[in-house]
Amino acid sequence: MLVVAGTILAFGVVAAKADAAGTDITDNGGTITAQRGAPSGSESYANLIDNDPRTKYFAGGDRGWVQYRSTEPAAVDRYTITSANDAPDRDPSAWRLEGSTNGTSWTTLDSRTGESFNGRGVTRGFLVANTVAYTYYRLTLTETNGSRDLQWAEWGLWAGDGQPAAPTGLVAAAVAAGTVDLDWRDNSDVDTGYPETGFEVQRSVDGGQFAQVAIVGADATAFTDTVATAGSLSYRVRAVTEAGPASEFSAVAVATPIDPTVELRLTDLPGSVTDRYGQTGDQGAERGVDRSPYTKYFVGGSTTTWLGYTLDRRATATRYTVTAANDAPERDPRNWSLVASADGVSWTTLDSRTDQSFTDRFQTHSYRLSNTAAYRYYRLDVTANNGSRDTQLGDLAIFGMATPEAMPLPAAPDALRVDAVSGDQLKISWADNTRWETAVRLERSTDGQTWNWSRTLPAGTTRYRDVGLAGNTTHHYRVRAENATGSSAYATPASATTGTADLPVTWQEHWHEHTQLVTRVSYNDTLGVYFDPDMEPSQTWLFGYTDAIWRYVRATYDGVGSARLAAVFHKGRYDGGHPATVFDAHHDYRNVIDIGLDNWAESEAQPRDIIAHEIAHIVEGSFGGIQGSPSFPIWMDSKWAEIFQYDVYLGAGLTADAQRWRAKMAGQRDGSPREGTAWFSDWFAPIYDTYGQSQVLVRYLRLLTQHFAQFNGEYARNLNWGEFVFFWSAAAGVDLRPLATNAFGWPDEWERQFQQARVDYPGVRFAACCGPVLVSDPGPQNAKVGERVQVQLRSSGGSAVRFTATGLPPGMTVSEDGLIGGTPTRSGVYGSTVTVTAVQDPTRTASVTIRWTVNDHIGTILAGNGECLDLDNSRTHNGNGVHTVGCNSTGAQKWFVSAGRYTVLDKCLATAPGAVPPGAAVVVWDCDGSANQQWTEPGDGTIRQVSSGMCLTRPTDTSWVSLTPCTGGDTQRWRRG
Structure with a gap:
């Protein structure tokens, strides 16, 4: 019998069964009978064991029994029921499972009441405490979910040994000094097999002998290992149960911990930058070591070059990083050597690399060095690129051990300029003249004397948009570069005056194929509505409807509604709509929706939906004051709008629209990323319903503004699929890869991207911060008076927790990181309680009681x-x-x-x-x-x-x-x- 794994089945797409599920005896050629219904046909009870969840058994009444006679006795210890394709009220909600050796005398094995299924085609599993081999099994269904008719799709009777499925996809990543993050996929649950009670994590320092590191709880998919050793570490994980056998081990994953000793960025210490060709200017050699991946070092007409750094004092390099530039992957370095010299004449090769590649723009690769010598001169010799006649890189950084020295003060920016582009927006730009800055500070004043507004911007920034200003107001700006040593002088201040704040009474279109003169017909503090000459003046419903949606957006989505919305409506032309944001010059730096339809009747769904749809694009393209939508190539035009529209209909009090839209989206299927994808039903709706509705949508967009690649107020690149799921997981607070697997599939490339995102965005977390705090139980302990003993406890919270203990034997203590140690001084039996507490949230705790026997x-x-x-x-x-x-x-x-x-x-x-x-x-x-x-x-x-x-x-x-x-x-x- 087919077991459908996952939460919700997309009919027509068969999900794979996890291993270790046991044997379904309904596949052994036995006979099924039932109290009601037909023995064959489109909705017969034979469909219950046909391994096809798309067929179903329709009983024709609200109760009755089905019976399976096996070809040989079997001890069933788990059974499954799969809901049918429609009518949730027909789902069974109460039943009794019985077994019999002769078909006459029955023994009750399991009884259930109040059960439900959270979707169509959902398989639920139920454990049975049974060891008797029966030939007959009977399921008597006594209640439905409200209907007078009973139906369901599949029935499975499983006989196994209780062994859970092995975890897969184990990845080990060293993301911080002294820690290794482990992440795996949990394949064992009662719906698809036998559930685990926890996972055993094992570590090896030599790749051979493994030792237990921790036992984490059921359903865990991550663990942070605190280590104090250098060299590669091997890890493996298996699912464990209280009584049954453990699963097989996962494949081994290997990680090399970052050295926990203090590491300095040597290219931040006083020194000078040189290169083979003496490149200067905006893409010169200094731009290759300026801490910003968004500037770059570029050499035209050459496939080879070298970029060097000369320190004022010697230092020992232990690691270096190379970052890809913003575009043209064919220009990336492919082969290189990092060389060092004490005198600039004799060079020693510290590391050589061939066939290196960067899967994304601005991606950084880190390389560890086995170097113990101190040098003044370091040089990256690029000997081949990816095929272009030009070579470039975004940033080179060298790290290691050195005497700390203060950064030189940064040089001041200049050429500060302010341009008024609309009634509520000014554009500020300047020239960056230093590689020594770690931040840029922009300040504003209304009188040129009192500077009571400021923004701290990333190093290398040269532009800023100041949006949401009052009209006809003069603003003065000044800017300086900063680092830990101090600040540069300010650039010469500059100023400009915003234009008229009001939207114009008439507006001449000058974008795309639009050339009409439109007239403002409604206006308030948040919205201006424009009609073309063919629009019917009676369509005033558009005013309140659009205003309700835009007001909800302004109140809910960060930084979107600081400016008015201009809604332009056309009758009988353009056939569709488009948006613009305050960042778009072609629409005069205004938030705009511009729509043309033939029928603007209030009762029509099309105009209502297209208005919300175009506003969805404004939100994704300007949320948080950042220009662009890095998710757009994934959700295209526009899966985002599907969930956004449902959210704004609910939030704006448009209940009928919300109900209509959800019903429409429930059946929506798309061809990307795979045929039959149900974006709304299988991805967005579960996230929205489970993890906070509008709040989870806002959290996703906010996380991108806080962490994803940006430069000069714009997103610097687009998300890949792994990053897309990673940031949605962070927004939800849980790992959404299982949901993504069900909705989209989960290719190996996405898994690599997801794991790379964990490395690239260490501040974006969801397992340690949001899951339960767990502490391993080492079991009863024996010690001896006068002999030192140590027991290391582990927690799912990794290094973000603190251990305390009471009742330890005399002479023993526990450290904050969970090491119980000492020399017992008195024999006896002691019951100690160890408590682990999350550092950032003391309300999240877990405890374990350990029985100590101290022996003479x-x-x-x-x-x-x-x-x-x-x-x-x-x-x-x-x-x-x-x-x-x-x-x-x-x-x-x-x-x-x-x-x-x-x-x-x-x-x-x-x-x-x-x-x-x-x-x-x-x-x-x-x-x-x-x-x-x-x-x-x-x-x-x-x-x-x-x-x-x-x-x-x-x-x-x-x-x-x-x-x-x-x-x-x-x-x-x-x-x-």
């Missing part, structure tokens, strides 16, 4: 004849006897002595409960602290039971050790081995 002795107990006290055959049932045999170093002879208690294999040395007559057998029993389990060693070589006062006695033959009155004979003498 751990090892063998020797009889007078040299034999070892031994638990017979290592059996641990209550009443198993002990005797003396030759010493063999097994666990049956490893005794733990603590505070008068002797234990072996977690059982206590004792006599059976009750009175203890002379000659009573000495056995092992569950430890309960009773008097029969208390012993003392008075110092004469004997071991005496406290309650009876009799001595542990070795037999002279092969019989069991017993208790007899103390005589001081050789058979009662014992010593610790």
Whole structure:
């Protein structure tokens, strides 16, 4: 039988089944019967086991039973039910599963009430605590989800061993000093197989022997490992359960941790830049080491070059980075060597690379050096590029160990210019004259004296748009460069006066094929509406409708509504619409929607939808005051508008439009990124409904403004698919790759892009910050008085948590990073509680209780004849006897002595409960602290039971050790081995 993995099935697209799901006995050729319905046909009960979730069984009543007779008995321990294609009210909601060996006498295996399915074609699994092999299985359905008719698509009966599916896609990434982030795909749940109770993470320092690092909780897909070692580390992960077998291990992933010692950017230390050709100016050599990937070093007419940095003082390089420039991938360096020299004459090769590539513009690659020597001269020798006759790179940075020195002060910018482009916007530009800046500060004043407004901009910035200003107002600006050492002088201030704030009464179109003179017919503080001569004056509904949407947008989406919206409507021409934003000169730097339709009736859906659609483009293209939409090549024109329109209809109180639109979108399918993609139903709607509605949409766009590549107020490049899902995951607070896999598929290239995004955007997190805090349980611990012990605990929060503990044995403490250590000073049994707390959110905590047994002795107990006290055959049932045999170093002879208690294999040395007559057998029993389990060693070589006062006695033959009155004979003498 086919099991549909994932949350919602896109009919026509069959999802793959995870492994370790067991065997579906409905595939073994048995017979299915039912109380209701037809045995064959389009909606017969035979469809329940046809492995096709697109077919269904329609019962024709709201209850009844179905029965499967297997060709051979089988112990079913899990069963699945798949909802049908439509009518959720027909879904079963209550049922009873029974098993029978003869088809007459039935045993109830599972009962369910109040169940539901969160979509069409959804498969749900249910565990059954059953070990009996039945030939007959019967499912009696007693309630639907409200309908008088019952239907469902598939029924599966699974017999397996409880082994969960192995995790896949393990990736290890060193994203910060001293830490390695692990990320994997969880393939085990009750809907597709057997669920895990946690994941075991293992690490190896040599690629051979692996040791456990942590146990993280069920459904975890990430873990941060704190390490203090250099060199490559290997990792593997497996799913574990409380009682059943663990899964197979994932494939091994390897990472090299970043050296946790202090690392300086050597190219920020005082020094000079040179290159092979003496390039200067806006694309000269200094632009190749100016900390900005958005400027570049360019050499025309050559496939080779070198870019060098000469330090004022020697330094030891341990790492370097190369960043791709903004365009023309064929100009990227492909082969190079990093060389160093003490005198600028004799050069040593520190690293050589061939066939290097950059998958995105502005991408940075980092390379570790095995160098311990200090040099003044460093040079990147580029020996080949990707095929162009020209060569370029965005940035070269060299890192390592050196005596810290202050950066030189940056030179001042100049050529400051301010241009008035509209009634509410000024454009400011200047020339950047330094590579030493780490930021640019722009300040504004209304009188040229009091500078009470400022913006801190990234290094290399040379333009800024000041939007949302008052009309007919003069503003003065000044700008300077800054770094940690100090600030440059200001550039000579410049000023300009904004134009008239009001939208014009008439407006001559001058864009695309539009050449009409349009007239303003409605106007308020947020909106101006323009009609062409053919528009019917009676269509006044457009005023309030457009205003309601735009007011909601202004209140919800950052930085979009600082300017009025100009809505231009045409009758009988242009057949469609287009938007413009305040960044577009061709529409006079105004937010504009310009639409032409034949029918503008208020009752028509088309004009209502196209207005919201064009406003969606304004939002994506100007959110947060940043120009551009890096998501556009992915969601095109426009999957974004589908969810945006639903959001604005709800937010603006247009309930009927919201209901109409959602119903329309529910059936929408597209051909990208694969045929049959349901963008709205399988991607946007689950995100919107689950993770905050408009808030999650805003968070996504806001995260892009905060973290994604920008230069001079514009996005510098577009998102790739991995980054797209990565930023949506951050907006939702959870890893959305499973949802993306169901909606779009998940090619290996996207997974590589997703993992690269984790490296490129370390400040964008969603696993550690938003998931539950978990702490590993190391299990019961044994220690010995006077011997040092260490136990390292792990948490899902990585380094962002703090450990505390109470009740530890005397002499032991816990560090903030979870290392329990020390030398116990007193024997006994202790129950300690370790608590882990998220540093940034103290309300998020987790605790584990650890049982400590501190022993006076751990090892063998020797009889007078040299034999070892031994638990017979290592059996641990209550009443198993002990005797003396030759010493063999097994666990049956490893005794733990603590505070008068002797234990072996977690059982206590004792006599059976009750009175203890002379000659009573000495056995092992569950430890309960009773008097029969208390012993003392008075110092004469004997071991005496406290309650009876009799001595542990070795037999002279092969019989069991017993208790007899103390005589001081050789058979009662014992010593610790």
